[in-house]
Amino acid sequence: MKLSNKLLLLCIFTMVFIKITFYYLMKNDYLSLGLGGSKDSDYYHAFAVYATFDDRAVNIWPVLLNYLNNFGLYSREIISYFLLLLNLFFIPFLVAKLSDLSFKFNQKYYLYCLLICLIYPTLFFFTFDIYRDVFMVFSFLISCFLVKIALSQKNFLSFSFIYVLAFIFGLFLLALRAYLGYAFLLSLLLWKVKFTKKRILIFGFLYFIVLFLANYFGLLERLTDYRSEFEEGNNSTLGLDFSNPVMFIPNFILSLLGQLFGLYITNPIAMLLLIIETVPFFLMLLYIMKNVGLADNFIRFLIIFFVLYASVWLIGNDNLGTAVRLRMYNYLVVYICFFYILIVKEKIKYQQVVNQ
Structure with a gap:
């Protein structure tokens, strides 16, 4: 050693x-x-x-x-x-x-x-x-483990059985926290979407358009109403108002930076969490985006979950203390994807050496 x-x-x-x-x-x-x-x-x-x-x-x-x-x-x-x-x-x-x-x-x-x-x-x-x-974190990881096993199966019957089992676990996540289960279950249906660096940019552009239109036509009203309850209960820390459709995307980006990336620093603890939690997360996220072309079915599932889950709580939550606990699933998904891609790259390098 x-x-x-x-x-x-x-x-x-x-x-x-x-x-x-x-x-x-x-x-x-x-x-x-x-x-x-x-x-x-x-x-x-x-x-x-x-x-x-x-x-x-x-x-x-x-x-x-x-x-x-x-x-x-x-x-x-x-x-x-x-x-x-x-x-x-x-x-x-x-x-x-x-x-x-x-x-x-x-x-x-x-x-x-x-x-x-x-x-x-x-x-x-x-x-x-x-x-x-x-x-919940433990249950989520077990559910992801079932997805990983299912997507690695070559036999259709084995795949179907474990996939259905993963779906049942997704329903359990739904009962633990609604939007956690929703993001997991919807990701189970979208895991075949393939990513490249170019597609990431296109998907990112389309993503903001879809969010804007969904908010404009009132499809996100339940989330924005829930967010307003933080202000009514004096629990709002960011103070972002999502009621104005024109300002929805700028406010969403500010929510992203303040809650997911922890850049809204209000006290020493927030600074400590930024250094310990967010900095490694951010660097790993950059690495994943750089090597997104190496993503297999399982990593694509995790990336899709990351986006769907974050989309819900970044709109519905306006409390930084709550954000720290909600973003744990996003951070753990990035940890998994980062190390997974590292191993894929190691295997590719090893294969290149063997073939020389």
């Missing part, structure tokens, strides 16, 4: 140790971030413990918790520990697996992939209580 790989392993073990220590200090009130935060977890706990058959939940996550409680298997602390386990081990290894990385053959890239997932601070923040975000 090369020294650099040993250093990477050391960094990974250090990150795991730091996270476990930090988690312990937070859970035992020895440390507080002072971030405030959502009360979603209190609602989920109350529903899990007290809800009856007639009670309606805002999504399927508290229903699952209530189901566990009915069988005597629910504990707020244990669920939180489970989410930590997903964050520390299952999610990083799933991302590496989806990226087509192998510890045996792509050791350095594999370790880098694990490390960047472990460093991701936002995902870790939602392990401190029974938030649905970590479980």
Whole structure:
């Protein structure tokens, strides 16, 4: 093992140790971030413990918790520990697996992939209580794994069976968060669209035209109305008004820059997230666009999901704190595509050397 790989392993073990220590200090009130935060977890706990058959939940996550409680298997602390386990081990290894990385053959890239997932601070923040975000990320990655398997099948019956299974998982994502499931399911239908650098420019131009027309004819009214609720509830941080059709595209671009790319800096934490989360994401995104011609069916599926999913929440959300949690799926998709394309390029170089 090369020294650099040993250093990477050391960094990974250090990150795991730091996270476990930090988690312990937070859970035992020895440390507080002072971030405030959502009360979603209190609602989920109350529903899990007290809800009856007639009670309606805002999504399927508290229903699952209530189901566990009915069988005597629910504990707020244990669920939180489970989410930590997903964050520390299952999610990083799933991302590496989806990226087509192998510890045996792509050791350095594999370790880098694990490390960047472990460093991701936002995902870790939602392990401190029974938030649905970590479980949603895990469910999304499992769903993507099914798509990857389906698209690699040469037998039509095998493809059809796994594809239908992926579709069912997409319905589950729909129940967890509507627009996450919508983007996933629609991407399942559009994965055959091929990309080149030239087509990316054409698609980008058409994309903005379609968004403009959709907003002009009121097709995005539900999203813009939802966005206006942030201002009414004094939770708006960007303050962008999407009611003017002429200003829709400029406002959408500002929303893109402020929320997806984190360029709206309001405090030191936002700056820290920009450096730790957004800078690697942006550099990887540039690499993907440069090498988009190497995208296979699975990468095309992920790219389409990236666009569809981002389109919804960038229009519907106007809170930077919420944006940090919504953009996790976009960031993880870019991680997967980046390392996947790296491996494709490595294979091409190797084949060229063999053929010489």
